[in-house]
Amino acid sequence: MALTLAAAAELLDRHHLLREIIQGDCWTDNAADLAGADEPFTAITYDTRKVTPGTLLCCKGRFKADYLTDIDQAGLAAYMAETEYSAVTRAPGLIVNDARKAMSLLSAEFYGRPQDELTVIGITGTKGKTTTAYFVQAVLNAYSGGRAALFSSVDNCLDGHTYAESDLTTPESMDAFRMMREAANNGMRYLVMEVSSQAYKVERVYGLTFDAGAFLNISPDHISAIEHPTFEDYLYCKRQITHNCRTLVLGADCDHADLIRQDAQASNVPVTTFALHAADGHGTHADFVALPDASSGYLFQEQGKAIGDFSLELEGEFNAANAAAAIALSRAVGVPAGSEAFRALEHVHIPGRMEHYESGNMVAYVDYAHNYVSTKTLAEFVTHKYADRNPRVVVVTGSVGDKAVDRREGIIKGAQDYADRIILTAEDTVHERMIDILHEMQGYITNPRVVSDIELDRAKAIEKAVEDAHAHADRLTILLVIGKGEERWIKVDGKHAPYEGDDHVVKRLFGLLND
Template sequence: MALTLASAARLLTRHHLLREIIQDDRWSLDPHRFDGADTPFEAVTYDTRTVSPGSLLFCKGRFRSAYLDGIDDRGLAAYVAQTDHSSATHAVGLIVNDVRKAMSLLSAEFYGRPQDELTVIGITGTKGKTTTNYFTQAVLNAINGNRTALFSSVDNCVDGHTYVESDLTTPESLDAFRMMRQAVDHGMTHLVMEVSSQAYKVDRVYGLTFDVAAFLNISPDHISPIEHPTFEDYLHCKRQIVANAKRLVLGADCAHADLIREDAAAAGIEVSTFALHNAGRDEGTAADVIAWPVDPAHSAYEIAADGRDLGTFHLRLDGDFNYLNAAAAVALVKAAGFDPADADVARALHAMESVRISGRMEQFRDTESNTLAIVDYAHNFASVSALLDFIDERYGAERPRVTVVTGSAGDKAVDRRKEIVDACQHRAERLILTFEDTDTEPVIDVCRQMLGYVTDPNIEAGIILDRTEAIETAVADAREHCARDGRPNVIMVIGKGEEQWMKDRGRHVPYEGDTHIVSRVFKLGDETR
């Protein structure tokens, strides 16, 4: 059904969001007191620059009436806002208590509630969301013939095979429902999407019910004045996914798992679990889906569901944490209604083995020295520690010299700065602090703050602000040390992955990209990646 002023008012009233409707000097709760109450809106937008005849505009964020200058000439039909803007436009104003919640509800209606035509799978957690997302999509695509859409912090895909770089981990609600409609129109039957804590903090998924949700893990992150003031607030936002899902997949070893189970019990939903065992299948936390290594180097894993072996898996994305993500993906596919014991589903699970995610756990071998470079988006204590654990497990016997090239985002997640340094101390021999994205905070201040957290006298730490120079310096240094003592070197380049831009003082500045710099300096072609 088309979205009109009348149907929008009814929906907002039902959700206790509508305060009044205003046009010039008329104030009412009755939409039919205004012209065109039953005329369908032609478009919805939150950007005044895209307003066209018949548009409904959402005035979110730090919106000012001045932004509406000349808007009537472009045919604005109505606006939704928390403030009366009738002094700036003759368009009808739907004045609401919360414009973000209103935008989510009304956008879903405008696009015909596409979520009802998809099996929607939402994945949250501090680490592993993106990888689990891609693994789950790969398996579902193998089952349903590439009819699984994806929303992630790296890419969005609405047709099962075309990937477009994303701007947000979880899209703005209007964009999400627009892309869901595109996915349905492309014949998609499933959608897997990352759900960030901010998605609940700022109501990007308000009113959306997930057919299956995953809560992977939780550890302190995103604590800052502009994100979450405390860990409790961060966890509380993450937990909202449970009350907005029909089934839950939970990491068996997740911190605060008992509380999350209480959330599920209160919501009356079924919980299934997954876990990683460090040795045999019976040597760890009990879970419905488990993974465990089949060799001392942890280069391959067995996975079992409900006690039934599903085979040996050798992932292109290396590391124990990625096999844990694979177990989560199996649990999600199972919760979505596909039996891993079925022969076709069991074969489809191996689609995870070929998954590559740009800039995540990408390994490069130098052509001129015994040096391995690992490029990853690791950006907090948990993810940096997991990467160093992988190096220890896989290469520890060779006693490699480890160099870490990293920064930390300006203006937000200030807790990460000390966490990254703490993870590297006593485990790396060199730490190069460098450029990371920022809005207003000078990057040099971030790097100096991180340098101040270094207490290990045995780690060589310094600042090279130019990120390209920092990576090139790390490679030159590794080659020199290899030539001197023959000891292998491992360089961790973390935080940016394959992103070919830097956010500098609010502007996106072109950047070669960590993976491309390493490939160039190592004299490798793209085909080696």
């Protein structure tokens, strides 16, 4: 059904969001009082520059009346906003209590509720969302013949095989429903998506119920004036997935698991759990487990029965736990326990995640690790893996500006007990000076054996790490280049500046580039 002014008003009123409709001197709660109320909108946007004849404009965020100058000449059909703008446009305005909630509902309707044509899986947690999402998509693609779409912080995939770099972990609601429509039109049966805390904070997934949701884990992150003021707020936002899914997969060892179970019980949502077990089989009881076996792979079990014995391309026990979560989610949406589709887990590769390179006395890992948990987990993994070679560890890292200020200390805390040297370098920033951020991070280093220095040029920082390895040629040096992965840009003063890419720099310096 096409979205009209009348249909939009009815939808918003049903969700207790509509205050009134205003057009000039006419203030009404009945769209039938206005001419053209049953004319379908031809487009929907939140960008005034994209208004064309018949467009519904959603005014969100710090919207200003000035943005609507001459908008009638572009053919604006109607606008939705928390403030009326009849002084600058003749178009009718749907005045609402919450523009972001309203935009999500209106976008879903405009694009024909594509979520109803897809089985939608949502994944949240502080660590492991991307890896778990890729694992689930791989299994569902194998099971459905390539008909699983993906929204992730690394890439989006709308046709089961073509991947394009994403801008946000969870897209803006209007973009998400537009992409869902494209995926459904492409014949996709499934959509796997990461769900960030910000997605719930700013209503990007308002009105969306996941067929299966996952809550992997929780630890402090994204704490800043422009994200979450406290850990409590961060956790509260992430907990909303429990109330907005039909079944929940929960990390059995997740902090505050009891509270999340209470959420699920209050919403009548069934819960299954996953966990990583020790090699001796001991560990937290869970419905789905990953158990290390003698062949360096993992035996995955459901309620004690084998799902399969798989060797993962992605290293680390934490990735085995993510695979167990992926199996639980796949089973929740109907993949049979005996399906060969689970073998797809063995071939999952994620650009910029645990990229592993070797040259002479050097081993390098390029990874998106960007907070305390992910940095510590990676550092622990490499020092354990190479313990018999008495390695030196050199970490190349920075931290983003203007947000997630807690990460600056967290990255250092996660790295300093494993690192011999920390080279601090550029990351994304908008207003904050990067040199100030790096000096702040340097101030958090309390381990006296750690050497630290600052090199703003990220490529030169990696070069310094390689030079350090050459200077200690008698020992193995492990380079951990973290934060940017395979991104080909760095945000400088809020704008994307071209960058070679951490992976490319390492391969160039290691002599691994193909001609």
